[in-house]
Amino acid sequence: MTKTIVVMGGTGQQGGGVNVMLQTPSWKVSVIKRNTSSSKAKGLVSKGAEVVKADSDDEPSMKKAFEEEQQAMTIARAASMTAALEHFIWSTLPNTPKMTNGKAQVPHFDYKAKVDERIRKELPELAKKTSYLMFGEYPLNCVFYDFMKPFEVPGSGKHVFIYSTPSAVKIPWSGNMSVSGRIWVRQLLSHAPKSFGKYAVVVLSGKDAVYVQCSYEEYERVWGMGGRELGNQLKFGGLVEDCTVGYDVMGMDELEIKKEEVGGVRESFEGVRGML
Ligand SMILES: NC(=O)c1ccc[n+]([C@@H]2O[C@H](COP(=O)([O-])OP(=O)(O)OC[C@H]3O[C@@H](n4cnc5c(N)ncnc54)[C@H](OP(=O)(O)O)[C@@H]3O)[C@@H](O)[C@H]2O)c1
Numbered sequence: 001m002t003k004t005i006v007v008m009g010g011t012g013q014q015g016g017g018v019n020v021m022l023q024t025p026s027w028k029v030s031v032i033k034r035n036t037s038s039s040k041a042k043g044l045v046s047k048g049a050e051v052v053k054a055d056s057d058d059e060p061s062m063k064k065a066f067e068e069e070q071q072a073m074t075i076a077r078a079a080s081m082t083a084a085l086e087h088f089i090w091s092t093l094p095n096t097p098k099m100t101n102g103k104a105q106v107p108h109f110d111y112k113a114k115v116d117e118r119i120r121k122e123l124p125e126l127a128k129k130t131s132y133l134m135f136g137e138y139p140l141n142c143v144f145y146d147f148m149k150p151f152e153v154p155g156s157g158k159h160v161f162i163y164s165t166p167s168a169v170k171i172p173w174s175g176n177m178s179v180s181g182r183i184w185v186r187q188l189l190s191h192a193p194k195s196f197g198k199y200a201v202v203v204l205s206g207k208d209a210v211y212v213q214c215s216y217e218e219y220e221r222v223w224g225m226g227g228r229e230l231g232n233q234l235k236f237g238g239l240v241e242d243c244t245v246g247y248d249v250m251g252m253d254e255l256e257i258k259k260e261e262v263g264g265v266r267e268s269f270e271g272v273r274g275m276l
Helices: 015-022 039-046 064-080 107-122 177-190 216-239 265-273
Strands: 003-008 027-033 050-053 088-092 130-135 151-153 158-163 199-202 211-213
Touching: 003 015, 015 027, 015 039, 015 177, 027 039, 039 050, 064 088, 064 107, 088 107, 088 177, 107 216, 130 177, 158 216, 177 199
Parallel strands: 003 027, 027 050, 088 130, 130 199, 158 211
Antiparallel strands: 151 158
């Protein structure tokens, strides 16, 4: 029997992993996005996907974090009203105030964590068939976000990273997003119902980076709001080394994910090197 997987944002870095389901004959792929005439959308259609136009942004006047929480709940409610739905995968992030006793707050993480709780409280039937997927920092962020890019030191031929965190603090990297997303989604789906209610965390272990540390305030002064948000995130990373603590995690072994298929931090950075 053919099953349908509906992917919100299926042309994005994370949702783009949906490509793997297009190669699996027993799955029909339906992608929800706003722009259905983009080249990426057309590419998916040519591979056999259905691309549906929809926008979860129904109350644009609201403040950003609340808006995102609203958007996410709109998606979850729509899923809960679909009687034939078998599995809901919510891409989430750690609850930073809860994990640090209020010492850290990362707004773009915290609204997602709030949605986990709201799914369990307000949509208990959906919660029974929900898996939670957490991705670490995308290596590609170092290409797309100026505040994360390495700089060339004039005359040295060398590059340095300047972040507001001590060098000993590990940054949880997600690995190559064109690989990681699809592997974790595929394994969560194939391990249902065991994966219902569980958290899968996409973090590869890395080594200390060589970079120059600056203060949280200096970083914000240089990069404004983006710098503040990353600064908050790094502060959280300094307080909580293992972001899986307190979650009912289904690890790589249990999901039968092989290290060789995922690759390592080094390979994922080699992949973006040419784009820097
Ligand atoms: N960057 C990181 O390091 C990181 C780490 C962990 C988690 N995340 C999270 O991962 C999630 C996905 O990020 P991404 O990097 O994959 O995003 P992305 O590459 O910017 O792609 C976003 C996708 O969602 C669609 N979309 C955006 N707004 C929409 C709306 N209002 N209604 C319907 N579709 C919409 C886009 O297509 P259209 O524009 O055509 O609608 C596109 O397919 C985000 O929630 C982010 O917070 C990011």
